[in-house]
Amino acid sequence: MNVDFIEALEQLEREKGIKKEVLIEAIEAALISGYKRNFNSAANVRVDIDRLRGDVRVFARKQVVEDPEDPRLEISLDAAEQIDPGLQIGDIVEIEVTPRDFGRIAAQTAKQVVTQRIREAERGLIYSEFIDREDDIVNGVVQRQDGKNYYVDLGKIEAVLPFTEVIPGEKFKHNDRVKTYITKVEKTTKGPQVMISRTHPGLLKRLFELEVPEIYDGVVEIKSVSREAGQRSKIAVHTKNPDVDPVGACVGPRGSRVQTIVNELRGEKIDIVRWSEDLTEFVANALSPAKVINVEVDEDEKVARVIVPDYQLSLAIGKEGQNARLAAKLTGCKIDIKSETQSVQTSGAEDLDVEHEVEQ
Template sequence: MSKELVKAMQVLEEEKGISRQVIKEALESALALAYKKNYDQAQNVEVQFDENKGTIKVYSVKEVVETNYDSTLEISLEEALKINRAYEIGDKIKFEVTPKDFGRIATQTAKHVIMQRIREAERENIFEEFSQYVDEIMTGTVERQDHRFIYVNIGRVEAIMPLGEQIPSEQFEPDQRIKVYVAKVDKTSKGPQIVVSRAHNDFLRRLFEQEVPEIYDGTVEVMAIAREAGDRAKVAVRSRDKNIDPVGTCVGPRGQRVQAIVNELNGENMDIIEWNEDPVVFIQNALSPAQVLKVDFNEEAHACIVVVPDNQLSLAIGKRGQNARLAARLTTYKIDIKSESSYADYLEEQAALAIEAQAAAEASQEDLAEELPAETLDQAVEVEDLKLESEPAGEE
């Protein structure tokens, strides 16, 4: 068995990349547990595997103590000195206790350890391989689907697409080939778990990189994405070259580039807008196709009121508020959309509130003056007179 074991360790090292030392240590540890389970659980044992000789030996390790010792774990100093006069209290002495029939247990344990190490090595290789594909698009084959996941074969492994990473309107058939975005790779007790997505914003970003060469080479940059997967998305882009129109570049001749992305996403509507460092302009662009008349900012609250023509209020807000919602996500501002007429009413209300607040403040001051004692008022007058007397006379 030992020669076969040495050969197996050599093959594992060459083909699986598992070092012989790692296997040796794992085997010795497993054999020690097997001995304690089958022979004497109380002993402190150590197993040594000699690769050169092909031998496996079990040792009981005992500590040298002075007196009152546990014979399974300790040995008295008196007994230790009979073995070697150099032993001292605290030293560890090894006694070989290899059972005659230990070869059978060793064989079974070795097979188990080797198979376990092979599985672990394969899992580690898969983890390292697919970790390199995180944030990339891969093409896979749909295997099956349940109420929680779509299972996609992306090579040597099966990836999962959780419900939250799926486009609600999409339905797939077994063996159908689809593009997926590798969102993350996790280590689990059952091996690497690869999570893929079609609803992720970065899936859309990567699709634009595939379809638009200027995005791939960095001439045009995707600055922000807001998306309700399967329905509608807004993509903000800018150009590093003033001679290149970023929106037109992404749309492509006769809309071919953006249409390829829309087709991949089964009809998801796409609004491509130009990014601008000026938040006013950016918000105006984000609310397209609606026309924006005014953007009233509240920087402290990171919010704004956007004014649009009365006949474009519904267009600006969008169906079920979608246009406004996506624009807010894209720009990161809280957006309150008002029609031109309602904004005028809003300004009148704010002006009336300001007048009321001023009147209330003045009334409060008058009430306070009436409540002050007369002598306090006299003192206030005297102080005012002193101030006037101390002021230098103006030039004639």
């Protein structure tokens, strides 16, 4: 190694942000192992790289003793005094033992160490970039797939999109562009791993933030989201500005804003409802598009008992209970829905029970 090598390390420091001194120390440590392996040495050695010229030297470190038992690790006082008259028993003396062809080994080792450190630094930078983008939307290009996952190129890294995180019915081909949501970024032995999703409720939230300026600017706030990917979602919105209609802002002119999001999610139906601090009102809104006659909420138990017109019962419950289930997730309440007729019948039965008790 030579001056050019030192200059190359300095350039790496400027371009990759890897400290020259850190690289040199790593190379020195690797060269110690290389020396012992290539020269079958058990000696205690130190490798020194000149920080200016790049020269590499190997020193055997030996302890000064009265009667050396292992000449690889120990040296007699008489022999040590020939090197430095001031040495005493117990001192450490260094003797240069640089092999003639050690420069070739040093160059190969340095290349390996530098390559590895560059790779580690780049992985670190990629991890730092994507850990900051956790819970955010990214655009990527589908590269390949195996039996369980799609692999999506995000530019600096290939992210993993499990089939379980794909909207039901979606299929991607090579080079398809896809918008996804980063759910997790973690370090692995092979570098950073980025997990992405198309079914996460966060994707819906981020899409509204991108599409609706009022949400992006903070005028309208998304309070909660519930989603059954590919089928139906509900999103609750709120504003403190009395001049702004939060639902209308999300729907957009002639439904253009919400329709863009529906198209992105392959036709998923989206109910946008007004959030309310009053849980009774919020539950009624959450059951949209069904109309509600009455809501009674037990806030301690987080249970809402809802009465709807007879002809609205199936709409309020939804196909296979979907509307009621999404409303429950949105509000955080268990929702019990009854029709007007069912409510009257139940009330009548309770009255009969009371009369029977009185008669007794």
